[in-house]
Amino acid sequence: MSDCRDPFSVCYPALLPWAQPSRQDELHRAVRNAVERSLVVLWGHIDLEKPATDTDVHAIVAASDAYVQGWFDAVIRPVAQYPTNNWGWPSSLGMWLDASKSHGRGRAFRHTIAENLDLFARFPLWGTLQLVEYAGHAARTTTGTPRQRAADATAETLRWAWARHADRRGWDDAEWYEYMEVNELIGWTAAALQLPGVSLSQAANRVEEIAGQMWDDWSPWMSDELPAPFIAQAAQAVADCVATNTAPSFPLD
Numbered sequence: 001m002s003d004c005r006d007p008f009s010v011c012y013p014a015l016l017p018w019a020q021p022s023r024q025d026e027l028h029r030a031v032r033n034a035v036e037r038s039l040v041v042l043w044g045h046i047d048l049e050k051p052a053t054d055t056d057v058h059a060i061v062a063a064s065d066a067y068v069q070g071w072f073d074a075v076i077r078p079v080a081q082y083p084t085n086n087w088g089w090p091s092s093l094g095m096w097l098d099a100s101k102s103h104g105r106g107r108a109f110r111h112t113i114a115e116n117l118d119l120f121a122r123f124p125l126w127g128t129l130q131l132v133e134y135a136g137h138a139a140r141t142t143t144g145t146p147r148q149r150a151a152d153a154t155a156e157t158l159r160w161a162w163a164r165h166a167d168r169r170g171w172d173d174a175e176w177y178e179y180m181e182v183n184e185l186i187g188w189t190a191a192a193l194q195l196p197g198v199s200l201s202q203a204a205n206r207v208e209e210i211a212g213q214m215w216d217d218w219s220p221w222m223s224d225e226l227p228a229p230f231i232a233q234a235a236q237a238v239a240d241c242v243a244t245n246t247a248p249s250f251p252l253d
Contacts, residue, residue: 007089008200010079012132012191018075019133027123031067035121038063048114054107060120061106068124072096088201090184092128131181132188134160139192146242150195151235154207157189158182158234162226169221176220177211190238197243206241207234 018027039046042059050056076093086094095101110116138153138160161180171179187204195203211234215227 006191006200007080007093008187008191008204011076011090011093012135012188014075014079015129015132016136019129019136021133023129024123024126027126027129031064031123032117032121034067035060035063035117038066046113048112048117050113051111052108052113052116056113057106057108057116057120060113060116064121064124069096069099072125073099090128090187092125092181092184127181128184131161131185132192135185135188135192138189139194142193146193146195147239149193150190150198150242151239153189153193154186154235154238155231157185158226158231161185171220175212177208182211183208186234186238190241195238195242198238198241203238203241206237210234210237 036046039059072093076096080097086097089097106116106120108116110119135153135157138156139149142149142152142156144152158180161182165180168176168179177183183204185204186207187200190198190200190203211230213230215230218227
């Protein structure tokens with residue numbers, strides 16, 4: 001397997017077994033246990049009610065990052081085959097490709113050690129796994145020709161992604177489609193569909209470009225639904241990526 005293959009294509013089958021909803025608590029619990037054990041080694045014991053300092057929180061973040069980096073190296077690194085850069089990678093995964101980089105020091109946003117553990121000692125890639133899981137659901141439930149399936153699954157996943165962000169009051173420092181993770185959503189959806197002849201990253205980028213257009217009489221803060229023209233254009237764009245002479249390369253389940 002070459003590391004030049006589309007990242008969505010190589011990562012989807014690796015992530016799918018981890019993307020079942022029943023594994024959410026398991027993954028969060030594994031991070032929490034690993035972090036607490038690391039803190040016991042570092043501090044000798046953990047006083048959960050102690051007021052937290054920035055130094056304390058950095059220790060929590062560092063231990064959490066170490067666990068997640070290990071998980072990434074075990075699950076993704078074998079299929080990624082050590083790409084030299086994160087170009088074209090989903091941002092949530094690409095940031096873990098270079099294990100030499102810190103992912104942040106952390107600050108004491110909450111008062112006690114326990115409260116900061118609740119905030120920081122969690123599995124940060126669960127949101128990505130939710131996208132993978134729903135992409136697989138959409139792919140399994142669509143029928144028809146490859147083009148029809150591409151269009152229907154694209155529309156379904158976009159509506160689902162919008163509905164899961166019912167509270168959009170904090171959407172003020174990035175574009176609405178970045179909060180929705182449209183690029184990753186479409187990339188995983190195309191991967192799950194096993195669309196013949198499709199560049200998954202190209203399909204994802206095209207839909208994100210469409211999302212960046214101006215939509216008349218529509219506001220991400222005030223509207224209950226995505227603009228219908230956006231969904232129609234996005235569905236058509238992914239359908240237009242489909243060729244007709246290439247067989248799928250891996251099973252959905």
